[in-house]
Amino acid sequence: MEHVVELKDVTKTFTGFSVNNINLKVKQGYVTGFIGANGAGKSTTIKMMMNLLRPDSGEVKLFGLDYKTHEKKIKEQIGFVYDGNVFYEGMNLKDIKRIVGPAYKHWDDATFNQYIEKFQLPLNKPIKSFSKGMQMKASLALALSHDAKLIIMDEPTAGLDPIFRRELLDLLQELMLDGSRTIFFSTHITTDLDRIADYIAFIQDGKLVFNQSIHEVADNYAIVKGGNELLDRDTEKAFVHIHRSTIGFKALTSNIQEVKQMFGEEVVIEKASLEDIMYYMKGSGSVV
Numbered sequence: 169m170e171h172v173v174e175l176k177d178v179t180k181t182f183t184g185f186s187v188n189n190i191n192l193k194v195k196q197g198y199v200t201g202f203i204g205a206n207g208a209g210k211s212t213t214i215k216m217m218m219n220l221l222r223p224d225s226g227e228v229k230l231f232g233l234d235y236k237t238h239e240k241k242i243k244e245q246i247g248f249v250y251d252g253n254v255f256y257e258g259m260n261l262k263d264i265k266r267i268v269g270p271a272y273k274h275w276d277d278a279t280f281n282q283y284i285e286k287f288q289l290p291l292n293k294p295i296k297s298f299s300k301g302m303q304m305k306a307s308l309a310l311a312l313s314h315d316a317k318l319i320i321m322d323e324p325t326a327g328l329d330p331i332f333r334r335e336l337l338d339l340l341q342e343l344m345l346d347g348s349r350t351i352f353f354s355t356h357i358t359t360d361l362d363r364i365a366d367y368i369a370f371i372q373d374g375k376l377v378f379n380q381s382i383h384e385v386a387d388n389y390a391i392v393k394g395g396n397e398l399l400d401r402d403t404e405k406a407f408v409h410i411h412r413s414t415i416g417f418k419a420l421t422s423n424i425q426e427v428k429q430m431f432g433e434e435v436v437i438e439k440a441s442l443e444d445i446m447y448y449m450k451g452s453g454s455v456v
């Protein structure tokens with residue numbers, strides 16, 4: 169199976185917002201980073217992948233299976249981490265393990281204990297006394313202890329200090345080594361993605377802008393700088409968005425080849441970071 173997650177024409181509408189006609193395939197054996205501004209629809213999309221939210225229309229398949237007929241089989245293979253209170257607040261990790269463990273065929277107490285030790289989490293203290301970072305670590309320990317084939321995480325590095333964030337990225341890389349796992353996670357920290365992501369899925373205003381390998385993103389997108397005299401109604405079409413100033417323009421292109429053909433040596437072409445892409449895309453639609 170090439171894709172462990174497949175969303176086909178998925179739409180979910182809330183008052184004033186909708187995730188619109190999303191077609192997204194997550195490739196097996198790779199790390200996909202899911203990016204987008206606040207309120208772009210990342211959590212909504214992830215909730216639909218987890219069957220915590222039903223789409224109004226479209227199809228959601230995990231491991232080629234449908235939640236309607238194979239919910240248990242699908243959930244068995246997913247480790248889910250998110251920045252919300254997953255647990256009954258009064259419970260401690262020992263109690264939670266007792267409840268969560270038996271729900272999974274491949275639950276491994278030894279692995280769980282190893283993570284608890286590694287993350288330095290107390291087993292007997294109520295979860296409500298945990299800091300945000302500790303709660304995230306607890307959620308991770310639970311997600312990683314049943315040999316999940318797919319790890320889905322909604323902003324797993326939110327609330328983590330920079331040292332643990334780096335350790336977490338190392339840990340995720342280690343988990344990928346055997347080649348059978350897939351990781352899909354949303355984040356606002358785009359530099360984390362430079363470290364570990366193979367694919368980037370970018371959502372904006374409820375629409376998927378792209379899902380490309382990190383190399384494709386680097387090959388397609390660039391920041392272009394040049395003099396304002398180069399811009400006219402035709403040449404502007406080479407750009408996603410243009411910022412003009414009195415000394416010249418800076419613009420994002422999604423077609424470096426076209427820009428090279430059009431302007432040759434007259435412009436400077438620089439690598440676009442994921443942040444650049446998100447920033448310029450936010451202003452797209454109107455060329456200013």
Ligand SMILES: Nc1ncnc2c1ncn2[C@@H]1O[C@H](COP(=O)(O)OP(=O)(O)OP(=O)(O)O)[C@@H](O)[C@H]1O
Pocket residue numbers: 182183185204205206207208209210211212213
């Ligand atoms: N249950 C709901 N009822 C109504 N509106 C909702 C509901 N859930 C989400 N929304 C709205 O959908 C939009 C997208 O929210 P979502 O949480 O998916 O964004 P996000 O990309 O995860 O944002 P962030 O990066 O801030 O976490 C927001 O405008 C939010 O208010």
